[in-house]
Amino acid sequence: MNLETSIGTIVAEAVKTLYALEIDANQIQLQKTKREFEGDLTVVIFPFVKAARKSPEQTGQEIGEFLQKNNPLISAFNVIKGFLNLSISQNYWIETLNEIHCNPSFGTKTATEDAKLMMIEYSSPNTNKPLHLGHIRNNLLGFSIAEIQKANGWKVVKTNIVNDRGIHICKSMLAWKLYGNGETPASSGLKGDHLVGKYYVVFDKAFKAEIKELMDKGLSEDEAKKSAPLILEAQKMLLAWENNDTEVRRLWETMNGWVYEGFDKTYKQLGVDFDKIYYESETYLEGKSEVERGEASKAFYRREDNSVWADLTGDGLDEKLLLRADGTSVYMTQDIGTAKLRYNDYPINKMVYVVGNEQNYHFQVLSILLDKLGFEWGKSLVHFSYGMVELPEGKMKSREGTVVDADDLMEEMIETARETSQELGKLDNCTPEEIEAIARMVGLGSLKYFILKVDPRKNMTFNPKESIDFNGNTGPFIQYTHARIKSVLRKAADQEIDFSSLTGTDFAISEKESYLIQVLTEFPAVVRQAGEEFSPALIANYIYELVKEYNQFYHDFSILKEENQTIKQFRLVLSESIAATIKTGMRLLGIDVPERM
RNA sequence: GGUCCUGUAGUUCAAUGGAUAGAACAAGUGUUUCCUAAACACUAGAUCCGGGUUCGAUUCCCGGCGGGACUACCA
Incomplete structure (x- = not known):
């Protein structure tokens, strides 16, 4: 109890x-x-x-x-x-500390055989542009939520749905074909996803130029958009793709291959991964047949122009298109197919979509549609709806070139960490590999903590110039504290002090020390709450409090110089327990902590 | 227009309906013969406005005002 x-x-x-x-x-x-x-x-x-x-x-x-x-x-x-x-009573705290110290998995549970299974979808990129800051928040939240649910005893399957087909993909393919001169990642030195993203922008520019030209000739904007040669060509390409045209398919595979290679690097650098990846090119047909089944069962209806719709006015929503007049599928159609396939593939108890709050309406509709199709799990889908990342000047817009690129941002953070380490000169007797590993841990730790400490449901502001901070309520502050504890523990081990457990419990401790133990005891409840509320921020803020308290203790009390051996041992046990909790907690955020920095 | 989210120091973030609203950054000041000063300590600074419920409201409800998202045969 x-x-x-x-x-x-x-x-x-x-x-x-x-x-x-x-x-x-x-x-x-x-x-x-x-x-x-x-x-x-x-x-x-x-x-x-x-x-x-x-x-x-x-x-x-x-x-x-x-x-x-x-x-x-x-x-x-x-x-x-x-x-x-x-x-x-002090005895209670001391004994509690001993229990925590003896428990290597303090605060976390492990999934049992019969544990329930949670599938968590996150990331969900398009293959026509590189990942940016918005994706970073998505990926960090998705990964962290998965870790937190595991720590609460769930079996977790991390999944990714790749938007690898559709008109937008054809746009970059077409632009590459027209203007690319056979450029490849190898020939250009560009990362694959960046190369393809470049041609998506090229398309957009050329398309805009055509629209302007047509409008100058007197067409309305809508007419111009529909009749521009480039868009007609892209639509032709989509049709060819759907008809398995060999040449188009080969180009599609090649360019998507470049993108995946690029994404893999970004994911690896960010430290996230997936257990199962779905591709829309493999699920959209399933979606179409589900919609047709729904039409047959009168859940949906067909209009005169042959398009298929769901009437959601009874649910207080509008009517929703499910198949276009030409029979091609839309986003919703694909999501229906993907959902069904997932439930076929796994015994899912809870399905969680980590998707931005701009898609609240989409998921509300998806849930209702699946329910109408007779899936008993339709209503139980969870949309983990997180807020947008904004820049000081407002929303990021790819077309206006105001997106913060994920690869650039991570590299910048690591570089800053590298410089800071060098200035402080603390790693002078480390190998270059160690220095590099620490720079990476600290740079990414700073970025990840900055993103995750904010309540996920709220929009947040990221200032590229000012948000890179290694002091105060930051990842590096926490990492530093961990490294400092580890340093003390190494010295204690060198002096052959035994702090494997407390040998006595009958001594007086300070208020600061009993308070630290009290904070430690809260960790399991914080992990539980973070799981229930899907909030890594709770863990981030908890660890910050723990670390801040510990730093005060560290400043005001001696550990190794304490003369009373029992108290010295107690302080070492306390420090080690706190280091372990920092490490576990940061692990739940997907942040590594260094042994020294 | 409709639906939903949101409004806390100069800035970025906290606060199951509880005590004097916490931090960090930025500003100003101090602490290193002492286990890592990426630390610690001190000073100054905030709940958009108006009602209501309550012993008690930043929190819940209603009405304003401000910001954002969605409301595509885009994904």
Whole structure:
């Protein structure tokens, strides 16, 4: 039984005995005592004052006396206004630390044989442009959520759906064919995804020029967009693709191959991966046949122009197109097919889509459509809807060239970390490989922490110039603390001090130390909550608090110079437990922590 | 127009309905013969406006005002 439950139970007992008030133990409001007051844990008294028919102060006093008499864990108490502050005995904290220290998987669970399976879709790139800052948030959130759910005992399958077909893909193919002169990643030195992205932009420019020309000739903008030779050519190419035209298919495979090679590098650098990748080119046909099945079962209907629609007005939404008049599929069609295939492939208990909040409507509709098609899991899809990353000047727009490229950004962060390390001169006796590995850990740690510490549901601002920070509430601050603890532990090991466990428990510790243990004990609950709320930010903020507290301790107390051997051992055990928790917590965020930096 | 999200120091972020709204960066100042100063300490600075519910509201409800997203035979 943990501390909260045991205190909750005894408080419930107290109010029952004193005031004949029946209250459930987990309804008791408990909170960590604020720093400026004496105590560890606080009971909020206000809910009992009515039944007690006494002042909050008096009620608190009575409950406090009851608790102290009946629970040896409570060493002292005080009442301020309606708050009963309890001090917990030092022995409790010391023994708790020992338990934490002995538990290598503290805070996390491992999936059992019969654990439920969660599939998490994230990343979902288009093969016509390189990944940018928005994708970074998506990838980091998806990966971290997967780690967090695993730590909560789920089996997790990480999946990626690649938008590898469609008119937009044909655009870059066409531009390459027309203007590329056979350029390849090898011949140009460009990363594959960047090369293809370049031709997507080339297409857009040429297309715009054609539109302007046509408009100058008197066409309306809409007419111009529909009749520009380039777009007609792209549509022809899509049709050829759908008809398995050998030449088009070969070009498609070649260019997508370049892109995948590029994406793989980016994913690897970012430290994310997938267990199963789906491609829209392999799922869209399934979607089409599902829509046709839905039409046959009258869930959907066909219009005179031969297009297929779902009427969602009964659900408070509009009508939704599912197949175009020419029979080709749309985004929604493909997502239906992909969902079905996934449930065929895996015994999914929970399906989670990590997709930006701009697609809230899409997923609302998807869920309803799958339900209408008779899939009992349709309504249970979870859209993990996260906020956009904005730049100080507003939203990123690829066409206006204001996107922050993922590869460039990561490289920049690593370079800055490299320079900082060099300036501080702390790695002078490390090998070049070690220095490089640390620069990478710190640079990426800074970026990842910056993104993940923010509540995922909120939009966030990224300032390329100012957001790169290695001081304060940042990844490197946490990494630094870990490295510093490790350094102390190495020295202790050199001196052959045994800190494998506490040999005694009968000694006095400071408030700072017992507080640190208290913060440590919260870790499992934070991991659980982060899983329930899909929020890596909770873990990030928790670790920051732990680290900040530890740094104060480190500054004010000596570890290796402490003369009392028992206390020295205690501080080493405490430090090692904190280092382990930092490492576990950061691992849940997908951030590595170095042994030295 | 409709639906949804959002508004906290100069800036970027915190705060299960609880005590004097926390941090970090930026500004100003101090701490290194001492386990890593990428640290620690100090100073100054904020809940968009108006109602309501409550013993208590940044949080919940209603109404304004501001910002954003969606509302495509694009994905």
